[in-house]
Amino acid sequence: MNGFKGSDVVSIRDISKERIERILDLSEKMIPYANGQKFTKALEGHILANLFFEPSTRTRLSFESAMVRLGGRAIEITYPAMASVAKGETLADTIRMVESYSDVIVLRHPHEGSARLAAHFSSKPVINAGDGAGQHPTQTLLDLFTIRREKGKIEGMHIVMVGDLKYGRTAHSLAEALSLFGAELTFVAPQNLQMPKETVKEVEKLGNKPKLISKIEDVIPKADVLYVTRIQRERFPDPSEYLKVASSYRIDKNLLREAKKDLIVMHPLPRIDEIAPEVDSTPHARYFQQAFNGVPVRMALLLLVLGAEANEGF
Amino acid sequence: MKDFRVTPIRNGTVIDHIDCGMALKVLRIIGVTGENVRSTVSVLMHVPSKKAGWKDVVKVEDRELDPKEVDKIALISPRATINIIRDFNVAEKYKVKLPELVRGIVRCGNPSCITNLAEPVESEFTVESQNPSVLRCIYCDRILEDISEHII
Numbered sequence: 001m002n003g004f005k006g007s008d009v010v011s012i013r014d015i016s017k018e019r020i021e022r023i024l025d026l027s028e029k030m031i032p033y034a035n036g037q038k039f040t041k042a043l044e045g046h047i048l049a050n051l052f053f054e055p056s057t058r059t060r061l062s063f064e065s066a067m068v069r070l071g072g073r074a075i076e077i078t079y080p081a082m083a084s085v086a087k088g089e090t091l092a093d094t095i096r097m098v099e100s101y102s103d104v105i106v107l108r109h110p111h112e113g114s115a116r117l118a119a120h121f122s123s124k125p126v127i128n129a130g131d132g133a134g135q136h137p138t139q140t141l142l143d144l145f146t147i148r149r150e151k152g153k154i155e156g157m158h159i160v161m162v163g164d165l166k167y168g169r170t171a172h173s174l175a176e177a178l179s180l181f182g183a184e185l186t187f188v189a190p191q192n193l194q195m196p197k198e199t200v201k202e203v204e205k206l207g208n209k210p211k212l213i214s215k216i217e218d219v220i221p222k223a224d225v226l227y228v229t230r231i232q233r234e235r236f237p238d239p240s241e242y243l244k245v246a247s248s249y250r251i252d253k254n255l256l257r258e259a260k261k262d263l264i265v266m267h268p269l270p271r272i273d274e275i276a277p278e279v280d281s282t283p284h285a286r287y288f289q290q291a292f293n294g295v296p297v298r299m300a301l302l303l304l305v306l307g308a309e310a311n312e313g314f
Numbered sequence: 315m316k317d318f319r320v321t322p323i324r325n326g327t328v329i330d331h332i333d334c335g336m337a338l339k340v341l342r343i344i345g346v347t348g349e350n351v352r353s354t355v356s357v358l359m360h361v362p363s364k365k366a367g368w369k370d371v372v373k374v375e376d377r378e379l380d381p382k383e384v385d386k387i388a389l390i391s392p393r394a395t396i397n398i399i400r401d402f403n404v405a406e407k408y409k410v411k412l413p414e415l416v417r418g419i420v421r422c423g424n425p426s427c428i429t430n431l432a433e434p435v436e437s438e439f440t441v442e443s444q445n446p447s448v449l450r451c452i453y454c455d456r457i458l459e460d461i462s463e464h465i466i
Contacts (some may be wrong), residue, residue, distance in 0.1 A: 011455065113428040113453025117435060132426050134454055198457075226420050 003309030008119035009127045012137040012173045017180055020144065023300050027145050029314050030296035030303075033069050042303060042311045045092040049102035049303030051074035051094070052107045052129070058269060059129045059138070062294035063106045070308075075102065092121045098190055104306060107131070136170045138179050139268055142297040146290045147183075147225055150264050155182035160219050162188040162249055163229035163267045165273060167196040170268065171229055172199040179206035186211045186219050190245050193235060216249055219257045226251065226284075228267045228274055252276035256284055266290050320356045326375040328397040329387065334360055336391045337370035339462050341384040344372075344379060366393065382454065386419050388412045390462045391447035412441045416449055420464045427454040437466075 004019065015023075032038040048067040052060050055078075064074040077098070091114055098105055099122045108129040109116050115128030115135070130136040146152060148154050159178055165171045165187050175195065178185060183205065185278055187195040187210055194212055203210050214221060220226075236242035250275065267275055267287040279285050303309040325413055332340055337359050341347075346355050353376040363369035380389075387394050390409035398406040418436035422429050429437045429451070439449035439458060449458040458464060 091428065091431075092434050109428075110426075111428040111431060111454075112424060112426050112456070113422075113451065116453045117428045117433060120435065131428075131454075 004309075006125055007127055007138050008115075008122075009301060009305065010115045010119055011135040011308060012177050012205065013037075015137070020141065020177070020180075023141055023297065023304065024145050024148055026300035026303065026309060027141075027293070027297045027313060028149070030174075030299040034066070034299055036069075039072065040069070040312050041309050042068035042070035042314070043067065043306060045304060046070075046072040046308075047102040048072060048074045048302070049075055049098045049105045050078070051098060051105055051107045051109075052076065053077045053114075054077055054130070056108050056129070057212075058291055058294060059136075060106075061110065062291075063127075063129065063298050066295050066302055068300035069295065070302060072302075075163040084188045089293070091117060094247070095121045095126075097104070098122075104302060112287045128303070133167065133169055135159070135173060136297055137173070138294070138301065139170050140173045141301070142290065142294045143174055143227070143266065143268070144177055144181070145297050146266060146286060146293050147178075147250070147264075149293070150289075151224060151262075151288055154178065156184065157224045158222055159225040159227060160188060160216075160223040161195075161227045162216055162251075164193045164231045164235065165189045165229070166193045167232070167260065174227070174230045175199055175210070176202050176206065178209040179203045179210075180291070182207075184208070185209055186213060188213055188216050188219060188221070190214055190249075193231065193245075213306075217255065217258075218308070220255060221260065223259065226259075226263060226265045228265065230270075230272070230274055230306050250274055250276060251279055253278050253282065256282065259284065272278040320358065320373060322402055323354075323373055323375045323399050324402055326353070326373065326377055326399050327379050328399060329364065329372045329374075329379075330369070330397060331391075332370040332372065332387075332394050332397045333391040334366075334368040334370055337372055337464075339390050339465075340370070340372050340387055340394075343390070343465060344374065344383050346374070347427060382419060384410055385412060385416065386465055388444075389416070389420065389447050389449075389465065392447055401426065412444055412447065414441055415439070415452075416441060419466055420461060421449045421466055422450065422454060422456065423458050423460065423464050424451065424454050424456045427451060427456070429453050453460075 065075045095118045104125050106127045106129050110132050112132040114131045119126040120297035233242050264286040265284045356373040396409045397404050411434040416439040421437050438452045442448040
């Protein structure tokens with residue numbers, strides 16, 4: 001009984017709550033394999049194609065690491081060495097070529113909808129590793145996993161999302177997914193970067209009543225999870241305005257003085273200066289753990305889409 | 315004012331109850347651009363309607379619309395009705411209705427959507443609402459704004 005085998009992972013919206021829970025359960029079991037305490041050859045003989053049309057460090061490496069930890073191999077074409085693409089090959093053709101060399105395709109592409117298109121042309125499962133300003137479902141999964149693992153559950157947790165909530169679509173997907181799991185949500189952002197109405201509506205449809213505020217200090221004492229995203233300089237025509245906003249949302253030790261003892265601070269990384277380095281050594285910091293969690297979550301996903309989770313009795 | 319100042323047609327199509335102001339867009343959809351007209355086309359704009367105050371009407375003689383054209387009309391004028399006239403009689407009459415999936419008749423308004431690149435795919439949208447028409451691109455997940463400007 002799988003049902004997962006052969007599935008594409010394009011958008012978190014395509015995955016039911018039950019399936020997400022199954023991914024998170026299996027991710028939990030993958031931890032000792034992901035950190036090298038145990039070994040498995042569950043995906044021996046399988047090939048993952050990493051197809052990155054945009055530079056990426058974490059996502060590409062963690063997929064490769066996940067595949068190798070499972071006994072499989074990863075091949076890759078990475079920007080800018082995309083020879084045939086530079087000659088004007090369509091994505092559809094690239095995908096049809098790559099699927100004949102591999103068992104699963106991981107795609108990062110600058111254009112929205114590219115993963116859906118790839119899934120349309122590939123008979124092998126396609127995993128979206130970010131399509132422009134579109135979806136990045138494995139990031140959402142590893143965020144959910146991190147919260148569940150660190151806090152024991154997602155339901156009822158007060159999650160404060162802060163930063164650029166308007167343009168970061170991964171923030172939108174995460175907000176929707178967290179609502180699905182019954183978290184309490186507060187969105188903290190300057191007015192021009194606040195969560196879009198459409199997402200707030202979706203979140204409300206799922207039975208949540210999110211709070212939208214602009215001052216971070218007010219909400220720190222009540223937060224269980226602080227999810228920080230980067231505020232991009234290019235969103236502000238005036239550089240001094242950017243500096244003002246960026247500094248008012250900067251997370252440092254002083255701001256965390258009022259925080260609950262077990263508050264965790266997350267960030268999808270890379271961070272620039274939205275979290276002060278002094279926070280790294282506090283018990284609140286979880287962003288590096290979060291980055292590590294990308295490996296067990298992606299291992300679980302690979303096992304499921306390749307129908308191999310039962311191979312070694314996981 | 316029952317008489318529309320335009321005589322009944324023998325054979326062809328009457329597109330009735332077009333949203334007021336949309337007649338010229340309907341003409342564009344059915345390919346009436348001026349030079350290519352081989353039979354009589356009558357356009358009535360801003361005429362009284364029992365149902366919705368004011369409406370536009372387009373009559374095209376000697377031509378029956380194909381389903382793709384009807385879908386496009388549904389996009390910009392969801393209350394329109396199509397009357398197929400044969401020998402002065404209404405042979406068929408139906409309301410336009412959007413299919414659940416709209417394929418290949420509008421392009422995505424998101425310039426960064428993969429369907430706007432030279433890829434071998436037709437655009438495809440799920441219809442989230444019929445009236446007013448709300449379309450969501452199945453590729454980039456965006457809601458299409460200003461539908462009439464994106465009709466192919």
